[in-house]
Amino acid sequence: MNKWLLLIISTAFLGVLLAAHLINLISPMVIAYILVMALIGYVVFYIDKRLAEQSEQRIPEHFLLLVAAAGGWIGASLAKVQLRHKTSKWSFQLAYYCAVLLNLILLYFVVWLF
Template sequence: MNGLYMVLIFYGVMTVVGFFSMWSDKRRAKQHAQRTPEATLLWIAFLGGALGSLLGMQLVRHKTRKPKFQLLVPLALLLHATGWILFITA
C-alpha cells in the first residue's frame, strides 16, 4: 500500500481516537469515574488527532473553558494543516 494512503489512514484513525477520547472523558466526568489525564488528551491531539479532539470539544462541550485546550488543540490542528499544505505544495 502506498505510503500516502497509510498516512491518511493514520490521520483518519487518530481523528476518531481524538473524538472518542473527548467523548469518553466527558462521559466519565459526568459519572465521577476515573478520568483520562489532560496530558494524554493533548498528546492525542498533537499525534494526529487534533481534528477529532477539536470536534469532540465542540460537539460534547468538553474542555472548552480550559485555556490550555483552547490554545493547544487548535495549535496542533494548525501545525498538522501546515504540514499537509507544505507536503502538497512541495
Template sequence: MKINHLCYLLLLLALVGSLQFPHPLWMWLLSVNLLTFLVYGADKLAACKGWQRVPEITLLLFGVVGGWIGGMLAQQLFRHKTQKQPFVTRFIFSVVLNLLAILAAGYWFYGRMVV
C-alpha cells in the first residue's frame, strides 16, 4: 500500500470515528490535528531515512480539512517544511482556505437562522 493511500485511509477513519461522538466537529478537529502532526513527523523521519515520502499535496490537504494547527506545530517541532518557500506559501493558502470554509459554513448554518 502506498503511503499516500494510507494517509487518506487514516483521514477517512478519523472522519468516521469522529461521527461516533456527541460533538463530532470538535472530535474531528482534535483527531485531524493529531493525525496531521503524526503524518508530518512520519514524513520528516522518512526524509531523514531516505524512505518513501508523503506527497506535499497530501500534507496540504490535511491543512485544508482542518489539521493546520497540528501541521504548524509539527513544522516547528520537527523543523520540517519550514525552509521550502513554495510549500510554506501553499500551506498558508491552505490555512486561509480552511478559515474561509469555516466562516462560510458558520454563515450558512447560523447566519441564515438570524435573518
C-alpha cells in the first residue's frame, strides 16, 4: 500500500475520532486508549527496527500484529512509514492490514453498538 495512503487513512481516522468525541458519540476513555495504543504501537515497531539493524533477536511478528489489532496500528503505521520497517514482506503486510480491519470492526461494535 502506498505510504502516503496509509498516513492519510491514519490521520482521517484520528479526525473522525475527534469529531465523534466533540459531538459526544465517543468516550474520552476510548480516545485515551487509542492514543496510548498508538504510542505503544510506534515504540514496539521502533524497537523491532533497531533490533533488526543490530542483528539481534527480533520481536515476533505475531506480537507486532497483536499490537496492531489491539489498537496500535496508528502508531505502527507511522513507524512503518517513517522507519521503512516491515514494508516488503507480503505475508506480513496482508496480516497487518487484516489486523487493522479487525481493530476498526471491533471499535465500531464497542462505540456505536453499545
